[in-house]
Amino acid sequence: MTAQGFSSETFQFLQNLKANNSKDWFDANKGDYQRLVKKPSDAFRASLAEDLARLTDHGMASKQFRINRDLRFSKDKTPYNAHIRMAFWPKGAAFEGKDAQPPSFFLSIELEHIRFGTGCMAFSKPDLGSYLQALEAGAGDEIETLLTTLENEGFERSKPDLANVPRGFPKDHPHADLARHKGLAVWKSREDTAIATGPSAAGSLAAAFEPTLPLWNWLLGLSKSG
Template structure:
């Protein structure tokens, strides 16, 4: 197995788990999970974090999300996630679970494709204030230009969270649509999972994120007072 990337067996395991999403099956294949998912994920994350640090100029930390699903509020009671999800963000920024994230790089390794993104899926309350202030004080044009450029390169913008602009934000502001976001990220999918197999996988992944660096930097700049990055 590669020291830094995944193996074909990684995707075979995820596909089998999708077809056999039950505790008995998982327990019987736990050694495969450790060998083909957990161990290579740890090595991959470490190398990606190192390369992202070179790209961004910030020390990068990361996390991998649990394979076990949170079933408390879900009608779907299948016990396991059938993907590998991880996030990378600057050291010094607090990652607050589902509630808020500092400007981050996200990756979801699915059984049959790769989904990756950059941004903040949810702003903390102070971060949202900084974001809205930036839109009001002349920085909206820059972020709109960056988002349009990424769209031309195949990245999708996250959908607005609000039907109307938040209270206190001028309704006639030219960036009112951007003000409807409670988080802002861009996303792209790649069908070729072979790109994450082998030693070149971390380099490929960081290269895939590279076009989003100006967008990430815009968010990092306006949210620096909040996250002390």
């Protein structure tokens, strides 16, 4: 473990957890979980929050998602996630989990890759209203340019949530496809998991988020207007 990044032992623990995904195994290895996952995650998350604060010029709140899986509606009854997931958002804003988020940075440390994204997977109701109003007022070109620029840098945009434009939105609008989104985010994966290891991990990942800053700032302005 380092103060700012994970180690190869972290990934080995996640691999072992995937192969032995049971409460008995986890309970028997809880000390290793604390040493190899929980403690380095806390240190890493604090470091990345500081780096993102410098990048955005905003204080950042953060959370790590639970290692326990939500089994209520899942056919897969394995109890634990074999990955580490985090979110970062402006202090003072309300993060409502999967239901709504302010403009956020998301990170998923997987066994075989690192996946990171920026945006809102689900707008709050006021922000969704502001987003649709902005589209109608002519912001579609600007949003499309932001998204296309990021796609040219290897990011992928989130898929539309609706089959059709929402009620009341012009069906013949030139950016009607953007109106089918109930959230807006971009994502990118890196196969080299070494970016999350060692003392430079937080800084390296903050730099990986940097190209998405124009989109984050646009969404932040939308959130404030809502």
